[in-house]
Amino acid sequence: MAKKLTYKHFKEKNLMRRDKDSLRAVAKFGYLTREQILSFGMKANRLREMEKLNLFKIDHYRDKQDGQYKEALRLTETGRKYVEEKGLVRREHMQQARKNAIQHSIAQVDLFFKHYNKHDIERVASEPMQREMLMEHINNMTDRERANEILEQYKNRELSITDFAIIKDGKIEATYEIITDNYGEEEIQAKESFSEVMEVRLTSYRI
Secondary structure: OOOOOOOOHHOOOOOHHHHHHHHHHHHHOEEEEEHHHOOOOOOHHHHHHHHHHOOOEEEEEEEEOOOEEEEEEEEEEHHHHHHHOOOOOOHHHOOOOOOHHHHHHHHHHHHHHHHHHHHHHHHEHHHHHHHHHHHHHHHHOOOOOHHHHHHHHHHOOOOOOOOEEEEEEEEEEEEEEEOOOOOOOHHHHHHEEEEHHHHOOOEEEEE
């Protein structure tokens, strides 16, 4: 009789790169569909294994395109702890999984795949990581008057962190935003302002 796999024993297993990429994706985007997780390379049996060990939680959302209820997966608290312990994503850099924005997160992953391959997930900066990089950029500016202006813009929501960014050599190389019908011109401009401060081009995609 096969020995039942426990979290304690699973935690000691070495991960394949495909598993690392898939876990990083869920940690950085918040929610992915089952198909998206598999697109990052994880095998279906490994995903089922992790679900049984309570690393993932299934939530349901209503697809705005066809009105059907569908599944999306996020990390549980155990899953977030596991990802951090494996050194894949720091806890403070993990994207909050917002149940009222599941389809927004899924669209971000689709946008990522339009421009990058699955291994580039290592280069993705979540919203929390971008926020940290913005504050570091402000602190390092020699023009303190301009630095204070940017900080005030951020506090007044005139400058807003984008959905995700791509990092190269420790700096933001490009920013990306999913635009919905709920976005006003001011909100879009705030995303543009952040990208301008970080001296990169914003790519947006409307759903």
